[in-house]
Every structure is written in structure tokens, then in C-alpha cells.
Amino acid sequence: MWYYAARRILMSIPIALGVTVVCYALVLLAPGDPIQSLLPPDASPEEIAYLRKVYGFDKPIPVQYLLWLQRALSGDLGISLQTNRPVMLEVLNALSNTFVISVGAVLLAFSLAFILGTIAAYHIGKPADRIATGVAVVGVSVPNYWLGIVLVIVFAVKLGVLPATGMGSAGSSSFSIFDWNQAKYAVLPILTMSLVPLGIIMRTTRSAVAEVLNNDFVQMLRAKGLGPLAVLRHAIWNALPQVLTVMGLQLGYLVGGSILIETIFTWPGTGFLMSKAILTRDVPVLQGAILVLSLTFVSINLMVDLLQTAVDPRIKRA
Amino acid sequence: MTDVSAFRLPLFRRKREAREVRGYWASVANRLRYDYVTLFFLAIILTIVLLSIFAPLLAPFDPTKTSMAYRMKPMGFRNFILGTDELGRDMLSRLLWGGRTSLMMGLVPVAAATVIGGLLGVIAGFRGGWVNSAIMRTMDVFYAFPSVLLAVAISGTLGGGSKNGMIALTLVFIPSICRIAESATTQVRSLDFVEAARASGASTLSIIWHHILGNVLGPVFIFASSMISVSILLGSGLSFLGLGVEPPTPDWGLMLSTLRAGIYVQPLVCALPGVAIFITSLSFNLVSDGLRQAMDVKA
């Protein structure tokens, strides 16, 4: 197992490197001179020439990439054009806010989806299954940015029980999920966000558990006199590796793909940051956020893979 | 090299009886015939497609004609059956026209990605070795981006516009479709009938054409069909962020975004584009599910 784990960690290094290449290439592909995007439009030619030299833009592209990578690895992602603050600081600050709602959504979606999916798999073809699959299909079909608006109309505008947008007075520095006055700002974003992973994980759980229940050994378990719950326990342990993979992907999607939800709820996370950066064409922030988020995604997948080895004996002893 | 005379040639030409047995696709169609849910949503998709195609004929008003006097009117106001938007444009006309762009955003990237990703996947799966590694590791890098992030990143740096949006979405879908095609090909490649084809001396291209494609197309097609709804949602999402279709072109995602300010005035009217996206994406999802079930042959 240790060999497998070490191998898996080594394998994610080239992927992470590839991710940095893509992030770097994005700026190259962007229309206009990259140096232009680093400077205010009214910069003088001397300033441009100076920066060109400092950032190494006069060198060949692979060298430029390596220089950029070197700076990125040391934590220097450049300076935001809008706030003039280091991009790293902005992104990390926003990331902690994103984690608040994505982890909340993850916990909600995962637990609900796993229970519903298992129930559906056990009662496949029966009303319980149809209802659960119906919820799942709606979950993956509904545009969640629209659902967010609808929820705001209902809970904030009509009922007035929950705040519509923002993070409350506390701000990101002292936000606590355990204080209702602050936590209530996270309720609607979390609800909206959890719907898609709920649908996807439920479907995966359902098909994975149903597939296991079709295996020969389930006949054997029943022949041993085990009841439905004991049989399900076996099925769940067998389906777990597959479900875990999808859960990991979904967690990554939530962290990396919260841009729409955060924009709607003006939640000051990475997505909101990127949304602002797009509007203002703040390329260093955009690039920095993408880099940090995709590397986070890579490491989440890595952790899930490692977790998987712990639950699957077929890998554990390999 | 080939000497046909070495074969035992048949003595007489025979007439083959009419096929009494259904082929694979015919039996899939037959199974779909009894799946009323799928048929119902297929009909909805057809309706949406037809409405979009004939939008120029059906739309009662010019979708881009603004009117300051008729801003944010409720449904049924004067001739505006579904009300008006924040610039006084007719909602019904805009929804009909918007279907065109939204469907384009759903279908074009998936189709393009299926061709490109499918081809790459089949090549990777069939050749194996370093070709496989080169293709699949590159895919892994793109797979290492959350799809929304990748779409936003690409169209964010390329700049907005529906063309860039579609390019971004295509790039987002290629890795996953490529993976499906690769794993299906790898699976089929090791089956006995492919070995038998190789044992009869067939060339690589002939084996791929006659024996691999037919068996890989199914899973790829099913997966791609399930991506259409994702593509519609993502495409509308990009427009919603101002990265997709540019105003004043009507598009459901964009409409949703510009109408956001109006939710306190006319919540129902403002929800309409979302409803349209939801119904379309739901229909594609359910039809894709139905297709998956119908194509699941148990031999």
C-alpha cells in the first residue's frame, strides 16, 4: 500500500506541472501584449520596457515560463491591477471563504446523497427509487445560478428569514460558522451549491450499489441468512471506492467551480474574486486564482485516491 | 500478394432470405418505443428545437427592439404574452430567439468534443504504449481542472463572445469523452473477436473500422448525450458571467443575468429564462438516461 501511495503521489507531480503550463499558456493566449495586462493603460513606454526586462518578457517563452514558475513557487503571483495587493494574499483570503461554503455543501450533499442513493439502489424500480432518481435528475438539470435567484426571492425577499447576499458584518477575517448571525449568510449559498453534487453522487451511489447487489456474492450472503441491512453493509463497502472517487471530484468542483454561486450571493470567495477580475480584466488575479484552485483540485483528488487505498483491500495489499 | 483463387469459391450464388432478425439499433429503437417517459421528453426537445429553428417566423416582436415605456411589464401586458424585460423587449420573442443560441451552446461543443475526443481516445486505446501515455497524460492535465473553472479560465482569457465560449466548452469536454473512448477501446481491443480479426490478417484500420468503432460508439454516444445538458448549463453560466454570448443577442443565460435586478419587480418574468434552461437541460438528461437504458444490451 505504501508503494502504491508513494507512486500515486509521484504521479501527481507531472500533472501539477502540466497544470502550471496550462495556466501560463492561458495568459499567452490572451489577446494583447501580456505586459499590457500587467500595467495600467496609461503606463509610459519606459515603464513598459522596464517591466518587460524585470519580468523577463524579452526572453524565449520556455525561459519566461520557468521564471514565472519559480516566482509562483515562492508565493509571488504578481500584483493585482485593481487593489495593488499581492495576488497570493487576495487568493488565499478568498479561498478560505470558498472553503466555508464548499465544505458545508459537501457535507450536506454527501450525507444526503449517500443515504438516498443506497435506498434507491436497494429498492430499484420501486417508488422510492423513482422519487430519489427524480430528485437527482432535477439536481443535475437545474441551473444552480437560477436556483440561487429563486431561493433569494423566496427566503430573502418574500419570507425575509435569511439574508440575500454578502457575508455579513463580520467579514472574512472573523467569520464563524458556529455563530448563527454569521452562519445564516452561508445557508442559501450552501443549499444552492449542494444540489448538483447531491444529484451526481446520488446517481453514482445508486448505480454502484445496485451493481454490487447484482454480484453473485449477494446471493451467497442471502443464502447465509443475512437480512437486508447486513447485505447492504457489504454492498456499501464494495461500492465505496467508486463513490469516494466521485465525491472527491465533486468536492474539487465545488471549490473550483463556485464562481457562479459566489457571484450571485456576492460571497467573497475565489469565484467572486475571479468574476470581478474578469470584469476588470485583472489578468494576474485571474491567473493566480486559476492556478491555486486547480492545484487545490489536484491535491484533493490525490487525497481521495489515497483514502481509497485504505478502504479497498485489493489495492491495500498490492 | 493476395491470390483469390486459393479460396474455395462458392459454386452458385444464393439468394439470402429477408432478415427476420432485428439488428442492434432496431432493437434499441424498439425498446425506446415502450419508454413513454423518454418519448415524452424527446417530444419536448423536438418542440424546443422546432421553436428555435422557426423563431424568426414565430416571434411576435423583434427581440432586440427596446422600449423605455414598456419596461418590466407583467405577463399578459398588452400583446406581450410573457411580459417584457428591463429594456422593454418582448420576453416571448427573446426566449424563442434565445433558444437558438442556448441550443447551439449545448450541441456544438459536445459534437465537436465527441469527434475530437473520440478520435483521440480510440487512437490512444488501440495503439497503447507511448501513444496512449502521451495522449492520456495530456488529457489528465486538462482533467485536473474543475470544468467550470476551465471554461471560465479559457473564455476569460480569450475574451467573451459565443465563439470563444464554444471553444472553451469544447476543450472542457474533450478529456472526459477521450477517457470514455479510450477505456472502451482498450476493453474491446482485448476481446477474442478482435484477436480473431487480427488472426485473419486484417489491417489495423480495418479492425478499427469494422470491429472497434461499432462497439465503442455506443458508450461514447451515451456519455456525450449526457454532456449536452451540462453544456447547456455551462454555456448559459458563461453568458451569465458575461463571458459567453454578447448583448444584445438574446440568450437564456444572458437574459437571466440582465434580469437579476428586476427580480424584486417582476419575479415571475425574471424567472422565465431559468425555467427554459431547466426544462431543456432536464429533457436532455432524461432522454440520455432513457437512451442509456435502451442501449444496455444484455446478451
Next chain:
Amino acid sequence: MQLDLAVEDRKPVTFAEVSEPLVEVRDLSVKFVSREAVNRAVNGVSFSLAPSEVLCIIGESGSGKSVTMRALMKLLPPKRTVIEGGMRVGPHDIVKMREADMRAVRGSAISMIFQEPMTALDPVYTIGDQIAETVMRHQKIGRGAAMERALELLKLVRVPSPERRLKAYPHELSGGLRQRAMIAVALSCNPQLLLADEPTTALDATVQIQVLVLLRRLQQELGMAVIFVTHDLGVAAQIADKVAVMYAGRIVEYGAVADVMMKPRHPYTVGMLASTVHGHMRGHDIDAIPGSPPDLRKPIVGCSFAPRCKVVSAVCQTHSPPTKSFGNGQYAACFHAE
């Protein structure tokens, strides 16, 4: 509760008890109903089995032999299956039993082993866990005691270095050891009846005979009744006391193993024996039964074997054959058997 009693009540087999059969199946029929068709997998099967007797059900694929076994355990999917007729095992009326009561019987009074030990064991649980699970389920004992019992059972089925194998996962064992582990699961609660569904078919020849000898020995030591399903007449000759030959969902011939194998009465049994290959047939065609078994989704008029039969006559096409008795406990369902 009732079940635990049944197990404890078991006395050593005496002559008097032999006259009271352990298993009685009367006119069992099993239909699988789907939207497209009704598949009559079993059509009126009757047999009985004394305690500590071994019955081999012989038949080819689709003859209904496995379905009969699964019906005895009520393992068939209840929604799509229609079971008619009577089944009794010991004091239990299987047909009338509720699912909850049936669960208490499965694995304790009646247990089952399957063909493919690779797929019949749960891949993510250790062998020890899977044996102990059954013991804990039926004997209400703790995990420690159950594990001890599991070790005992692995010794019983002669698994070498059992302590180590207890902690092994199925994929870490060879085919023969996996099959022994499955037998250990089945024997864990001292069943009165063991159902074996082609347990040696997937094994290599040298391993198959080891498992057969083991099963035979365990059956005699533990005094349990066994219903053994196989398509291999050689396996039946090795292990059976009684033999039932099934064709198209019916028992076409029944009797003591020596009688059926040495003096078969039904043309199908005769054909099966003739088409079983031996070396001394070299250079000659095998006397194979022509054609293939009937489609059980279509109604069958007359004898189901008639289209492939050598001694077929007009009456076979129109009437169901009667069951003829030959005095020595041998029966055959054929107009022309003698």
C-alpha cells in the same frame, strides 16, 4: 428462535428416521414472468430426500436444476417469480414461510455453496469475517467466539495454515482454497441440508477430485443431506446416492445412482451417457443427441424431448409421458421406457 431449536434437536440418524424424508418437493413449478414472455423454468418437479442422503440433480444448462435449488432456498427474485407446488424441509413449509423466518433457516438448517468461489465470496471482507458473520448471525455469539469457530471450520475443510488464511481476502487464495472457504461458510451452523450448485465445475481436474472427496467425507461425518447439482455424470457417479435427471424443467429419470448410470431407462439419459466422451470411442463418431433443448418460453405439447428422441412415436408428440416405475425405486417419464 424456532430455528436454533431445529438445529439442536438433531439426533443421530436412525433407521426409523430414514423413512421420514427430510426434504419433500411436490409438483414444484417455477415461472419467470417478464413483460415479453413467461419462462417456465421448472414444470412439476417432485422428489424426496432422506436425512444424510446425497441427491444429484443432473442436467444441462437451462434444464431448471439450479432454479429448483434456489426455489428451495427462496432465493429467486420474488417480484418476477411465480412458485407453485409444495416444498418441505424438516419442519419448515418453505412455500408458506415468511421472508423473515426464511432468513433464519438460510445458512443454518439449509445452506448453499455456489459454482464460482471467486465471485461468490465478498472481495472486500476477509475469509474469517465471512465465516464468522454467519456464525454470529445464527448462533448469537460474540465475535471472538465466532472467529474461533471460523478457525475450527477452516481446519475441518483442511485448509493448510488456517490461522493465516483466516485473515486473507478471497483474491489472495487459490481456486481450490476459495472453494474450501465457501464450504466452511456453508457448514458453519451444522446444516441438515446442503445445496451445492456445481461447486466443482470451475475447478481444475486435480483440485475437483480433492473437493469431491472432501465433500463426501464431510457429508458422512456430519450426517447431512446434500442436493448436488451438476452437468457432469462423472461427478454424480462419485458422490450421489440418488440421481435425478432433469430436462426442460422436468425430472425425466430418477433412481439410485448405480441403477441410473448402469441401466438408464429414459432416452435422454441414454443419450447423455452415450455422448459423454471416452478414449475408447476414438476414430468413431460420438452418438450425440441431435438438436438443442426446447425454448421454455413457448408452450410444449407432448414430451419435451420428442424432437431429439431416437425412439419417438406419434403418441409422444401429443401426450405428456407418464412416470413409469421399475420396481427398484427407479422412475422414468417416457412412453417407451422399459
Next chain:
Amino acid sequence: MSAFDFIGADLISQEEPQAASLDERDRGGKQQPMLIVNGLRKYFPIRSGILQRHVGDVKAVDDVSFSVLKGETLGIVGESGCGKSTLARLLMHLIPSDSGEMIFDGDPVGGMRGLSLRDLRRNMQMVFQDSYSSLNPRLPVQDSVAYGPRVHGMSRTDAMDLACDLLDKVGLRAAMFGARYPHELSGGQKQRVNIARALALNPRMIILDEAVSALDKSVEAQVLNLLGHLKREFNLTYVFISHDLNVVQYISDRVLVMYLGQVVEIGSVDAIYDTPLHPYSRALLDSRLSMDPDDRMTEPPISGDPPNPVNPPSGCRFRTRCAFAETVCAAEAPSLSQAGPDHFVACHMVRRGSGHSRLLS
């Protein structure tokens, strides 16, 4: 190597060659074996560890030499994991061998001047075990049969007519079954299609890899009869791979016994079945089930499963299960030695002066 030399020599000088009637495609003459295999070897590497280093090999086929005479059936028996199927795929060149050479009717296969792969496959075909994967599920079976000739340049209509002829020959009415898909056929019918497909290129030799193993007994008998008829009609040579000793005895002229990737015994069917010399062959034959209920086995002839081919035992690979194993068996691998006319055994007990205390033969 050395074994091969005298096997070949002995077979060629045989008094009554098995080769049947004249065949215009015959190149090497009646005495030339159809196929000579010399020192064939295939290891599948096992990689493990962080860098996937090569840590060992599955020695699937390890230095196998034999020849197949014209018109005969060579049976290959052995248990699962002994390398039978790998051997079949090596013979068909479906997987590359690590070393070894093949001579088909006098022509070496491969190399600059040798027989091309395409020509080899015209002359040598294979029937796979009936399974869901043996036929393309998306093609009607007549197209599957016609595919080979089409590949070799036959026109579509000719290939289809040939396919229908062949389907009739193997006992499937082409008009009724030709247009069907594999899932609409029974196991026996599919296997007939597989045989028809192998015949479509008019080969001289067919490798049958567990071709009847998955079939019901009554169907197995039908297919075995069919194979006999086809062999006579088309003047075929068979390599028949099976784990079923009774079937091999019925169909084979000569038999090769494999254990863990190596040949342990090879000889005429009578020599192997009447006087098996290798302890493994004897155990295998003793494991056959008697059809007589009064003749029951009380002790299995051999205990344990075949060991894993990853790290086979040193010396003689069978010694861990052999009742006669001595120190020499662990120290030295026995080579094939002649034990009778057309009978070769790889066991120290057969060779005089091997260092083993017993001597058989």
C-alpha cells in the same frame, strides 16, 4: 534445443506418418512436420514499487519445443495457469514471443526470407473458447465469417456466399442463422460460427483453444463430431487445447502435457494414456472421474493447487507436489528424454544416471 533435435528426427523417421491425402498446398512433403516449434518462450513482466521496476516474471511459456505432424491432431492438456492459452496465442503470433522459432511446413516464420505473418495466418487459424467475446456483438454472424476473406481481397458478394456455404457446412442453415446477431444464438451455435470463421481462409491448420469447454455435454459431442468431419473434408491439422482429458484422448493422435509453462511429457495418445511416466501426467489422469458409482475415489491422487507461475519452484517445477521429489529435483531441471518410440518425458526418474534413486520406464 537438444530435445527438439531428436524429437524431430524421430518423428520424421516414423514408419506410418499420419499425413493424409495429397494437398496441392503441401510444400515440404508428407514427412515434413506441419509445424515445428523450437524453444518458444514468453515471460510477462511483473512491475511493482514506486518506479514500477521489473521485479519478476510470469513464466507463462518457458522453453517449449514440439512439432505437429501433417494431418494429425495434437492435444495439449494442462490445468489453468499452465500456459496453454498463451501458447496458442504465441503460435498465432497474436502476442510476440520473447525467443524461439517456428517452422511452418519447412518455411521459417518471420524474418527476412521467412513466411510473412499474413501468409502464416492464411494457413493457420484459431477457434477461441465460446464466450460472450468470441464474436463481434454488432455484426451479423455471416459478416463475421465473411470478414477474413474480405480482408484478403475477396469481393463482398463472393465472401458472403462463401460465408453462407461454410455456415451450412458447420450445420447452421445460413438462410436462417446468417443474419442473426451473436446474442441470438446458443453457445453451441456460436461455436459453430467460430469454426466457420476459422475455415473461411481455407487454412491448413487450426488451433482450437478450449473450443468445446464451455458447451453442454450433448452439444460438445455434436461439435466434436463436426470437427472430425471437417478435418477429413478439408484435410486439416489440429492443435487441440483443453483441460478435459477425456475429450483430448478422444480427439488426439499425440498429446502434450504442460505444467507451469513447460512441457512435462509428450507422446502418442496411447503412450500417454496407457503408460504415463511423469508423476504429474499420472496424477492428472488419475484425477479423471470414473463413471462407475462402485469405483469411487477415497484419496485424491494429488493434493494442493497448481502453484503460482510467477516464481515457479527451482529445478523441476512439479517437485512441490510430487511424491517422489528428491534433492536432485530441486537442484536441476529435468530435460525431455526419450522413454519409448514417440514418447518423451521431462523427469529425472526416466533418465538413467540423473541422480534420482528411482528409475521408471
